[in-house]
Amino acid sequence: MLDESLPTFRLKSNRLDKHNETLLFSHYGSEFEPKYSLRHLDPQQHGSKNRYAAALYDSYNSDVLYAEALLIPEWTQPSLSAEQIRLNGGVPPAPQPILPSEFALQLYNPDQQVIVRHKPSKWNQSESWDFELPSRTFRAPSASALDRSQNDPSVSENTPRVGLRWKKDSKLNKDLVCFQSGKALNPDGTKKKHKEPDITIAIFQGQKEVTLYEPNLIRVDIEDIKGLEVVLLLGAVVIRDVYFGEMKNTFNLTEGRKASGSNSTSPRPVLSQVATSPVSPPGVPARDPRIPPTDPRSQWELDAETARLKQQIEAEERQRKKRDEAEERRVKQMLEAEENEARRKQAQIDEETERLKRIYGDQQRPQSHPARRYSSDPRQSQPQPQPIQHHYPAAWGSYNAGPYMSGANAQSSFLTPVPQQNQRLKNKSSIFSFGRRRSEEDGAKLSKKRSAVF
Structure with a gap:
């Protein structure tokens, strides 16, 4: 002071x-x-x-x-x-x-x-x-209208x-x-x-x-x-x-941010959405209408920010392409690894098969019998009712059906009763049963001995 x-x-x-x-x-x-x-x-x-x-x-x-x-x-x-x-x-x-x-x-x-x-x-x-x-x-006080109409x-x-x-x-x-x-x-x-x-x-x-x-x-x-x-x-x-x-x-000058391709650690959803769409200059944010028109410095800041955003979008696009290519390579390698693993397992299976063939040989499997063929007629496909045979025991037992007068051998067979055997009865087969073997039919049929006299 x-x-x-x-x-x-x-x-x-x-x-x-x-x-x-x-x-x-x-x-x-x-x-x-x-x-x-x-x-x-x-x-x-x-x-x-x-x-x-x-x-x-x-x-x-x-x-x-x-x-x-x-x-x-x-x-x-x-x-x-x-x-x-x-x-x-x-x-x-x-x-x-x-x-x-x-x-x-x-x-x-x-x-x-x-x-x-x-x-x-x-x-x-x-x-x-x-x-x-x-x-x-200051204007001098005056009651005149002419004085009041003049400038200060x-x-x-x-x-x-x-x-x-x-x-x-x-x-x-x-x-x-x-x-x-x-x-x-x-x-x-x-x-x-x-x-x-x-x-x-x-x-x-x-x-x-x-x-x-x-x-x-x-x-x-x-x-x-x-x-x-x-x-x-x-x-x-x-x-x-x-x-x-x-x-x-x-003058409150703001330095424009340098345009660089480096991205921040945290992703930006807005830039990610812009990167998927065609590149276009970002819109100017809403401004107060009372603000004066844009001066050269503000215009330069807008241009610099636009260029920075374009380069950032291009950098994000390049990184996205790199990520897609890396993901494609990873999937391709995974598929190749799975294919190699499948081939390796198939080779092991073939090797084991050859080993078993050398040990047990090449054995053919038995062929199964063909299925019976039936006529399309429903009446023929139904089984025929078989007659009921009644067997009555003989009053004097069973006698041998040998010759009536045949010497010593005949006498022994006539007087000695033959023990009754449990004969298994078989249903009569249809006349269309051609697939049955003859040996099986003869073994199951009851045969009657003929008399030596008649």
Whole structure:
């Protein structure tokens, strides 16, 4: 702090939102109290990409907006070198933002726009930022309708303007000093003939504190002192962020993911479904209609993402083909192994068969008797009833049927009864039974001996 008695604003980061800050105010050695709230774009939102914005709100009433600034940088032309495109994975290098030569501060109530122009440093001149403020801002009270129909003095070309300039204090540090560089009365911007000395108005020290040099403020011919204070605070913050900060963080640049064929460990169902369908550029996700049109950087990011997805899909397709070929080879080897195993078992069976033939020889199996053939006539297929034969025992037993008068042999056979044998009776077969052998029929038939007399 330069002097406790001077009005001093200190920037303090917000604990909850790192991208927002609070401007604390102290005067005449008092404690620092919140006075303004400085808000930036949320880097996580899609609408904050590739641009810079800052707004100054009231610290206690968040609906009161004093001023804001929006910077959309210009971009370099993409390189057409084939070598750089090849090294970048088939995509031209990303366009880089160009440091803006000017930016605008929009003030509200009353509405006013202040253009801050950047002048780069030279061998005999340090870097500076020039801007102008009207000496009269508010309209004079009047009951005339003609006066109310006229433009505000802040936008009138006939209103005198006061020239102000932020300038680096030295080349060894980043401190800035704001001077009053003179007045301009002519509409073409030319200044007065006489040159007034520069008057120090504010000092931006350590990029954290803005101190207003109050004794010199009364020499500044500006009606809207509150507007001057807002312009000094917001202008100092924008100069610090844009011209002294990293452009990647300032404009929320996102580096496009490198297109590579390597896939993550976890499979992606969406890419697997896309890989089975014809390759087509992925659709652009739904965007907020309030977002400005696509800038070259966003278009490059879309092209780079499209190229990366195409290469990833092609890599997945190649891996899928490799998996299919490996599976086909595995199935083929499995079938060949099964076929070899079947041939081996068949060879063992043939070898065992030959061994058994050598041991037991080639024995023919007995042929089975052919089945009997029957006529198609159902009456002939039915068995014929056989007559019932009644056998009565002889009264004197059974006698030999030898000759009646045959000597000694005949007598013995006549008087000696022959024991009765159990004769097995067989059913009479059909006349069509030609398949029965004669020997079997003769063995089963009862034969009657003839008498020797008759």
